[in-house]
Amino acid sequence: MLPQIAFFILSGVALVSAVMVITRRNAVHSVIWLIVTLFSVGGIFLMLHAEFLFAVQVLLYVGGIMVLFLFVVMLVNLDVSIKQAQFSRQWQVALVTAIVLMVELGYGIYRGHQGFTLGEAAAAPVAAGNTQAVALALYRDYMLPVEIASILLLVAMVGAVIMAKRKME
Amino acid sequence: MIPTHWYLFLGTALFTIGVVGVLTRRNVIIILMSIELILNAVNVNLVAFSHYFQSIDGQVFAIFVITDAAAEAAVGLGLIIALFRNKETVNADEIDLLKW
Numbered sequence: 001m002l003p004q005i006a007f008f009i010l011s012g013v014a015l016v017s018a019v020m021v022i023t024r025r026n027a028v029h030s031v032i033w034l035i036v037t038l039f040s041v042g043g044i045f046l047m048l049h050a051e052f053l054f055a056v057q058v059l060l061y062v063g064g065i066m067v068l069f070l071f072v073v074m075l076v077n078l079d080v081s082i083k084q085a086q087f088s089r090q091w092q093v094a095l096v097t098a099i100v101l102m103v104e105l106g107y108g109i110y111r112g113h114q115g116f117t118l119g120e121a122a123a124a125p126v127a128a129g130n131t132q133a134v135a136l137a138l139y140r141d142y143m144l145p146v147e148i149a150s151i152l153l154l155v156a157m158v159g160a161v162i163m164a165k166r167k168m169e
Numbered sequence: 170m171i172p173t174h175w176y177l178f179l180g181t182a183l184f185t186i187g188v189v190g191v192l193t194r195r196n197v198i199i200i201l202m203s204i205e206l207i208l209n210a211v212n213v214n215l216v217a218f219s220h221y222f223q224s225i226d227g228q229v230f231a232i233f234v235i236t237d238a239a240a241e242a243a244v245g246l247g248l249i250i251a252l253f254r255n256k257e258t259v260n261a262d263e264i265d266l267l268k269w
Contacts, residue, residue, distance in 0.1 A: 007171050137228075
C-alpha cells in the first residue's frame with residue numbers, strides 16, 4: 001500500500017507543478033515550479049530503483065540546467081512581456097489538439113496494459129548495485145554512444161558560446 | 170507493486186502538459202521549459218520499462234536523453250540571449266523574420 005501512496009503523492013505533485021510551470025505569468029515562478037516537477041520525477045526514478053538516475057536528475061537538472069534557466073531569466077528583461085498576453089492566439093485549438101493526443105495515448109496504453117503486467121513478478125533489484133550496473137553498461141556496451149554524446153556536448157558548448165557572444169569577427 | 174502502465178499514464182500526462190506549454194505560451198523561455206517537461210516524460214517511460222524488463226539499457230538511454238536536454242538548454246538559451254539582444258523581445262510570435 002505504501003508504494004502506491006508514494007506514487008500518487010509524487011505524480012500528483014509532478015503534474016500539479018507541471019501545470020503551474022506552463023500557466024505562471026512570471027518566468028522565475030515557472031522555473032521554481034519546474035524544479036519541483038523535476039524533484040518529483042526524481043522521486044519516481046527512486047521508486048523504480050534507478051538511484052543513479054535520481055542523483056543525475058538532482059545534480060544535472062536541478063543543479064545545472066535550472067540554474068542556467070534562472071541566469072537567462074535574470075539576464076533577459078522580462079518586465080515588458082509580463083504585462084502582455086501570456087498565451088498565443090491559437091491556444092484553444094492547441095489545447096483541444098493536445099487533449100485529443102493525450103486521450104489517444106492514454107486509450108492505447110489502457111487497451112494494451114495487460115501486456116505490461118506479466119513480468120512484474122520477476123522484479124528483483126540488481127545485485128551489484130544500480131550505479132555499478134549503469135557504469136558497466138555505459139562504458140562497456142555503450143562506449144561509442146558515450147563518445148558521440150561527448151562530441152555533442154562539445155558542439156553544444158561551442159555553439160552556446162558563439163550564440164551568446166556579442167559580435168562575430 | 171505498482172503496475173507499469175501507471176508510470177506510462179504519468180508519462181503521457183506530463184508529455185501532454187509539455188505539449189500544451191509549447192503550443193500555447195508566447196514566452197520563448199517557458200517554451201524551452203516545456204520541452205524539458207517533455208523530455209522528462211520520456212525519461213519516466215524509459216525508466217519504467219527499464220524496471221519492467223529488469224534491464225539497465227533504459228536507464229542508459231535516459232542518461233543520453235538528459236545529455237541531450239543539457240545540450241539543447243545551453244544552445245537554446247544562447248539563442249534566446251542573442252535574439253533578445255537583436256530584437257528586444259522574448260515572444261515567439263514576434264520572431265517572424267523568416268515569415269514571408
